[in-house]
Amino acid sequence: DNRPTIASADGRLRASLGAQIQYDVGGAIQGDRSAGAPQLNSFGENLRRGRLLLGFRYDDLLLNVTPEFGGSPDGSPTLYEASLNWTPVRPLTLTLGYYKPYYGLADSMSSNDFLFLERPSIMEIARNIVAGDSRSSVGGRWAANRWFVAGYLTGDAYGSNGTTQATNGQTGFVGRMAGRPWTDPDTDLHLGLTGSHAFDLRRDTSGQSLRLRDRPEWRAGDASTRLIDTGSLPADSASTWGPEIGLRWRNFLLQGEYHQINVGQASAGAAPRPDLTFEGGYVEASWVITGEPRRYSTSSAAFGRPNPARPFSLRDGGWGAWEVMARYSVVDLNDEVTRGRAATATGGVFGGRQEVVGLGLSWYPTSFLRFMLDWNIVHVDRLNAAGTQQIGDRVHTLGLRTQMAF
């Protein structure tokens, strides 16, 4: 950690100042749009993340306060984190407040280190049920060299309890276990298991509900439009789980997850309300052409980004680090439905099935600067609620991210 830091007069209280900026420019090519499919904006810009990282440390206590000026879309400043961390003995850290609890491999990885612009849809959807950004949480993690265990009781996210929105908050649990059964200077093998359970979903005046949806793993030109969406499901409870695997060999990285989401629908009259199961997964790979490894971070049990051996310099002739990436990601939000039959008849939902093939290129001129170009080929197969019309589409997306992070 190399952030600028200042101390109080007595030297015990230390404040540090950092920033994370991700500025995206991008566009979508939708070709002949299917009738009924949503239209994506064809070009735009967005500040995906714009965070100021303030840390206040006093002995074994750390207060993190992180205003967020980016978003999806940007324009509404918010709070990413306000958390109190206590480290009574290493490597145990207990944390309280609004923050992102550890959940899965894709979400434990820092957003500065992502292989692609956005998390795989299945992980983005799953994490936002009980975990995710700015989640009210209390819990802890044990982050040793070879083992990682984390568990949190969670509630609602920052800003959820606006006037008359909720009549009762959510409660849930998030857990993650991971290990490195094999590690040597050239190799890291990561295995993990993660899961969550919502004991009680948020209740508002129209009852308890859950909505699963995501954008097409791209928000650069259009941060609002989703191609897959279950709509609001009346639900009593939900749980998620999935295994994680990752393998680094020198400057190659291969990682992936399978994930399942189970939703207990609330019964209502005579209409069928079966329990629903949605699933998905992804596999992604990175090759750092210039040879730097994506080192394993034991504090988060996830892989980091390459640190350029020869930073870019007009004078010294360095070119920084270069990396190519590829990903296949799939999520299926259809369940308990049959083509040609209305979703209401079976109690299921045509949320849509989304496949994304992504290709990417990264340039790291220095350790804190990154440019990232992503090309996604998105294919969505989705029927309307009557089960009679295709409202999915095939879309190409391009996104260029400029990232600066200290």
Added chain:
Amino acid sequence: DNRPTIASADGRLRASLGAQIQYDVGGAIQGDRSAGAPQLNSFGENLRRGRLLLGFRYDDLLLNVTPEFGGSPDGSPTLYEASLNWTPVRPLTLTLGYYKPYYGLADSMSSNDFLFLERPSIMEIARNIVAGDSRSSVGGRWAANRWFVAGYLTGDAYGSNGTTQATNGQTGFVGRMAGRPWTDPDTDLHLGLTGSHAFDLRRDTSGQSLRLRDRPEWRAGDASTRLIDTGSLPADSASTWGPEIGLRWRNFLLQGEYHQINVGQASAGAAPRPDLTFEGGYVEASWVITGEPRRYSTSSAAFGRPNPARPFSLRDGGWGAWEVMARYSVVDLNDEVTRGRAATATGGVFGGRQEVVGLGLSWYPTSFLRFMLDWNIVHVDRLNAAGTQQIGDRVHTLGLRTQMAF
């Protein structure tokens, strides 16, 4: 003041960085809810205050800028303070901008030092008419060792003048005088008098009006619901006043205020529009079990929080400071009304009468960290506008605050 501070190259401009975080978790037990009484959320979390304190000092000038990421409820970042302070001679400070002018004992006390989670309702209601947070003000204070005098001309609060909301701003005056007729190392006797007057209330397209209301001295699980509320009163002017008293003896503190709010209703046709008087008060006590005193702050003419003699430490065996608190608070927003007769007939209002008995426990592991558990027994006696139905209720609230402040 022990905040981390940095100086400019010439050493004359100094910037300091601090933070105040109050993260609340709580719930309400409403029992058999009265028909017509509002429903409180039964469980939730809220960032009550989440402030970054930036100070810029140059000789005898001080600029305070304080972004606020908490709220009631949280979710909408705002500005708590932007004020320019000039100290031409000690102990005189002249201040201009958006800030909280000194008003009453309960509002002059720092929110880090409160005996309970929230201010007594009568003081919360009264301060928000002409004073309160982020109030546009110009004025000054003379804060000597035994005497304190403050006076401010005030306008609207930050963010009041949204598009088409106001057609004319508010103007008012706030004053406070306080003294310590007796002080010795064991004892502080505080006496004070505070008051305010709104010359002109905010006018919008539907005329001038005033609304008096408050939450049940608890916002931890539900930051929106009020059990007492006058609704919008057409009003020409308003004034408030009340005496303050406080007595510290060693590690005991007893303090209280009586307060009155007078509203000049605007006449409209033949309907009766009598002037209205609302009143209330509170008395609260603290006993710091571990013996530390709540020292008197001359700069604010109010008592502070205990500073633990033996901070919590696993190594040294310190347990910090522990404190128990109790409070009785009452406010009556009924005036010029009779049971069984409609408020419109008499020109009065059934705003409701609220009594709160509070019991609390505080733990201060170190001087900047505090955990605070409050149990409120709230009783509201309130009739509907027709004067025929009881819409008050009896509620128990619990709140646990985690506070970190530098």
Added chain:
Amino acid sequence: DNRPTIASADGRLRASLGAQIQYDVGGAIQGDRSAGAPQLNSFGENLRRGRLLLGFRYDDLLLNVTPEFGGSPDGSPTLYEASLNWTPVRPLTLTLGYYKPYYGLADSMSSNDFLFLERPSIMEIARNIVAGDSRSSVGGRWAANRWFVAGYLTGDAYGSNGTTQATNGQTGFVGRMAGRPWTDPDTDLHLGLTGSHAFDLRRDTSGQSLRLRDRPEWRAGDASTRLIDTGSLPADSASTWGPEIGLRWRNFLLQGEYHQINVGQASAGAAPRPDLTFEGGYVEASWVITGEPRRYSTSSAAFGRPNPARPFSLRDGGWGAWEVMARYSVVDLNDEVTRGRAATATGGVFGGRQEVVGLGLSWYPTSFLRFMLDWNIVHVDRLNAAGTQQIGDRVHTLGLRTQMAF
């Protein structure tokens, strides 16, 4: 630059902290308001600018992050700037992100150095088409001692792409050239030319459009009401251009601009949609009574504010710097219309013609503190859409700004 600065442990990353506060109090005197003319609030306060300036520098890279807590009106925190600046060779700076690209003389001048509270209306209207605050931009400037050239490709402004607001973003180009053909210790002659072109205007579900409007060069008491306004014009493209001139001789400054806005209206059926041309200009003068010059800033090709030779001090008897200012400003948003004929008949617009005569007085007690009193006499000549009724008005405005900027 004299901002407090801290360095990281390795000394290469340096963070600086600054602030800009402009707190305005003001009122409008509208006399006998014309029937149909908008009503201005008669008194109020507003935080016009409330910015925290965070800079992170690493070798030849600079990241600027500037949260904004002021506004017109205040109350909605936003982001003024998040930009990445690279200086490969002096005096070239390449910039990417959300920021204000250089445009015209009035907009290149720092808002701390303005002669009046607000920019001349013609420049405010013109800059907000393709340039202006928080504009998504990529480009660069060459800021030499005698020559200044800047060019930027721009998109939308921060926060424009809210849910379903846009279906396609805007693209445009902004350029500015300026020089000092004459400079000696007593004299600076500035000549410049600026222009912009929107290739593609923002498209939302109701098509592409453009709205030109401004407040009466005063927002102190009423930050919302505009007296001139074209309404939403269906438009395909827009361009702007104008020359700049400025002349400083010792402690006198005279500067002005002429400006033209051309709007290509989108045709729709048989209704006439002629291209529209709007124009305006201003001339303003300053005399620093105490003798300090408004020095030329080569980095922005604009004049700065006076730096008091003898800062205010009760001890040393200094009185700071004093300045008087005057301005005449005009903008005409009427085009292709005739008195007595409806705008729809000709395809033009009665946007209104506004003339403002401003007189001002500034006091600079120190280099970072400023008090500014402005009196504007505003005259608007505007017909309703039918061309039959005068809805313009004559208004006097007063505004007092307190400004603190590091």
